[in-house]
Amino acid sequence: MFTIGKLADAAGTTTDTIRFYEREGLLRPAGRSGSSYRLYDQEAVTRLRFVRHAQACGFTLAEVRDLLALRQREGACCGDVRTQALEKQRQLQAQIRTLQAMSATLDHLIADCTEVTSPIADCPIVAAFDAALTTQGFPDGPQGAAQARRGSMTLKARRVPG
Template identity: 40%
Template sequence: MNNLSIGQLASAAGVTVETLRFYEKQGLLSKPQRTDSGYRQYPPDSIKRVRFIQHAKQVGFTLNDIGELLALRQDQNTACADIKSRAIRKIEEVDQKIRELERIRDALQRMAQKCSGAGALSDCPILEELDDQEENNG
């Protein structure tokens, strides 16, 4: 397969040209060779790399995490256990976010249950509780 233009790579990988330029600036995608007229020419394996980046983002890895995973992938001393430990850390981060979101949902449900939705704005129990929290934290 021949080298790909930035548009061809974007189309094949299912991303935008701007996304590819961003990945390039972030160091996630190697700077491609250029034609004499200045057009980027990506090797065919770039499609796989961009899809890897996209999939890693979908499962919660940050761009920094992804950069580290890509670097580890190139390191001959990296073991599968190294990658697994990063996945386990990401699971722990996700679990923490879930607990935080559950706490937020519970607080909002409690406030919404206190409010009948009727009456004057000055008597709104949701606003009163938010004011009370501000006083307790301030």
């Protein structure tokens, strides 16, 4: 049996993390000592490592909870977990595409900002940030920044394929 501190050491985490996972229903002590210390068994170490690894792969705590529930469900199979992993991978790929689009937009804005000693009022980056964005897109790079400087910014939504 492990105390909370020993469990934290065994799993490479902190006692605060363990307490948080307990509050979230992802982990529970196997019992209590005579001094009312939480006590954990080897299953808690395995479960804690599972939670941490799933999170490192991008799963949210709610998704981890679902994966843990699958382990307990009668008739569950590897295909059920694979389905969830494929969905997570699809979500991560969409996030990557979104981040790449954001980075490309910043590349254009930075490239358009050539007069580094200009007053802030003339900064194309600030002008682009001041411009209204659609909920689905970004300014059209240097063209959008140039239009923003001229005061006639019209933004086109750049859809990220889902």
